[in-house]
Every structure is written in structure tokens, then in C-alpha cells.
Amino acid sequence: MRLSLNSLRPVLEGALDLVFGSLCLLCSGPAPLGSGGLCPRCRGEMAPLAGGLCPCCHGSSEPEEGELCRACRASPPPFDLARSYTAYLGAAREMVLAFKYRRRPGLARAMAGLMAPWAAGVLAEAGGFDVLVPVPLHPKRLRERGYNQAALLARRLAGALRMPVDYTGLTRVKPTAPQTGLEVDARFKNVKRAFRLLGEEQFASKRIALVDDVLTSGATAAECAKTLKLGRAQRVVVLTFAGALGTGPDDKT
Ligand SMILES: [Zn+2]
Ligand SMILES: [Zn+2]
Structure with a gap:
């Protein structure tokens, strides 16, 4: 097997990190060993979502203990659970x-x-899962940006969780306007019928972890989940890096 410098780069970087630590990916301050590339201050700002959280959508709209939030009670979302690693704030x-x-x-x-x-x-608590599915970008936006951030996140997560990713089964067929500046109702309308399944049976009986970078109104995740459920997906758990349900800034995808 021939090893190129490029294929060795992650190994070398990993080794250097182990010996010397590195610079923070966000502020360039010193990031100690085993800090995941962040300085203590930036790392410390990644706090879990707080407050009275809805057990379904994790929106912090102060539901009664253990009860669904008003939005989920009025109209249960098509996903089974939505969880964000950290609040969409600060670092x-x-x-x-x-x-x-x-x-x-x-x-x-x-x-x-x-x-x-x-x-x-x-995912273990939710009863396991079969496949990771990134929220797709419309081909036009993909060309502009050069990459789909949700797909990159799903690929890295899949590596760590040792699970497969399906990059193509869920597609975005409507070039939706940016969600920024839209009221919540308009966001739901904006993404309506924006997604389609490549094959009707692709996700039948599958337990799906839907991956995105951020969850704001939940409109995009809900429409994806609806599409997957129409394809008879057994369960859809939405996983995002950051969550700001109900506050809605900067959700442009
Ligand atoms: Zn930092
Ligand atoms: Zn809710």
C-alpha cells in the first residue's frame, strides 16, 4: 500500500495534537490536549440546552414537567424526537x-x-437506529456553497458511531428561499414539499437519525421527517449540533 502525505496528514496532526496541544479552532487561543480543538473558554460556552424542555422537540417553551410544549400538543411534529448537542449561542x-x-x-x-x-x-435511548440521513441541500445551493454541511457532519458522525449514511435517498427538489427573516408559519410553508425520496421503499421500516447543523424553527427537519415517514420510515430522530427552537436566527438552508 502506498501512503501519500495527504493520507498521513490526519495521523500526523493527531500525533502533534497529542504532544503539543493546538490552537483553538474558533479563537486561536491555546487548546490543550484532548480538548477537541477548542480552548477552555470556547469549549465552556457549549452548554446543553436549558430550561423546561419539551420531551419531543426540546423547544424551551417551558412545558409543564414532562409534558409536550404547546406547539407539539397542538400539532405533533412528524419526527419522533429532536435533540441538539448544544444551545445555538456564543461559541x-x-x-x-x-x-x-x-x-x-x-x-x-x-x-x-x-x-x-x-x-x-x-440514539441508544431512542431504541437504536439503522442509518444516518443528512438534511439535503438543493443542487443549486450545493454548487454555490461547494459542500453540504449536514452531509459532512453526518459522514464524521457515521465514522464515530460506525453506522452507515445514506446521502442520496432523501433529495431536495425545491430551491427554497432562505429561511432567515421569515416568521415561523412562513418557514413551514417555504419548505413544504421541498423534499422527495429517491426510491419509494428506500427507508421503509428504517430507524433514521436525521442530521443537520442547526435546528431553529424545526420547519426543515419536520418536512424531511414527513417525507421519510411517507416512505414508511419507522422512526425519525433529529440530531443537530446546535438548537434554538422558537428563536429562529440564521437558518438559511
Ligand atoms: Zn477558543
Ligand atoms: Zn415540543
Whole structure:
């Protein structure tokens, strides 16, 4: 087997990190060994979602103890669960924005590294899963951006969780307008019928972990889940790096 310098690079970087630590991926401050590439301050800002959380969507709209939030009670979402690793604030928000809009696809590695142990726990508690499915981008947006951040995250997560990813089964067929600035109702309308399954039976009876970088209104995740359920998916658990249900900034995909 021939080894190129490029194929060795991750190994070398990993070894250097182990010996010397590295610079924080977000602020360039010193990131100690085993910190996942973040300095203690940035790492410390990645706090779990807090408050009275809805057991279904994890929206912090202060539901009664253990009860669903008002939105989920009024209209149960098509996904079975939605969970975010951290709140969409501070360093986590910075990371998502850099990842998506400042051409830093390499951040997928650190984000998935942070998410992986947590994701394994969420999925085990939800009864296991069969396949990871990233929220797809429309081909036009994919060409503009050059990469689908959700797919990069899913690929890294799949590596850590040792599970398959399906990159093509769920497709985006409608070039939706950016969600930014839209009210919640308009966001749901905007993504309506935006997705389609490649094959009708592709996800039948499958337990799916739907992966995205951020969950804001939940409209995109809900429409994806609806499409997957129409294809008779058994269960859809939404996993995102950051969550800001109900607050809705910067959800442009
Ligand atoms: Zn930092
Ligand atoms: Zn809810």
C-alpha cells in the first residue's frame, strides 16, 4: 500500500495534537490536549440546552414537567424526537456560522467529535437506529456553497458511531428561499414539499437519525421527517449540533 502525505496528514496532526496541544479552532487561543480543538473558554460556552424542555422537540417553551410544549400538543411534529448537542449561542453559534457561511468545512470533524458520545446516548435511548440521513441541500445551493454541511457532519458522525449514511435517498427538489427573516408559519410553508425520496421503499421500516447543523424553527427537519415517514420510515430522530427552537436566527438552508 502506498501512503501519500495527504493520507498521513490526519495521523500526523493527531500525533502533534497529542504532544503539543493546538490552537483553538474558533479563537486561536491555546487548546490543550484532548480538548477537541477548542480552548477552555470556547469549549465552556457549549452548554446543553436549558430550561423546561419539551420531551419531543426540546423547544424551551417551558412545558409543564414532562409534558409536550404547546406547539407539539397542538400539532405533533412528524419526527419522533429532536435533540441538539448544544444551545445555538456564543461559541456554538460562531462555529455553525463559520462552518456554513465562512467556508470552513473542516470544522465538521471537531463538531462531530463533540457530538458523537452524546449522539450515541440519545440514539441508544431512542431504541437504536439503522442509518444516518443528512438534511439535503438543493443542487443549486450545493454548487454555490461547494459542500453540504449536514452531509459532512453526518459522514464524521457515521465514522464515530460506525453506522452507515445514506446521502442520496432523501433529495431536495425545491430551491427554497432562505429561511432567515421569515416568521415561523412562513418557514413551514417555504419548505413544504421541498423534499422527495429517491426510491419509494428506500427507508421503509428504517430507524433514521436525521442530521443537520442547526435546528431553529424545526420547519426543515419536520418536512424531511414527513417525507421519510411517507416512505414508511419507522422512526425519525433529529440530531443537530446546535438548537434554538422558537428563536429562529440564521437558518438559511
Ligand atoms: Zn477558543
Ligand atoms: Zn415540543
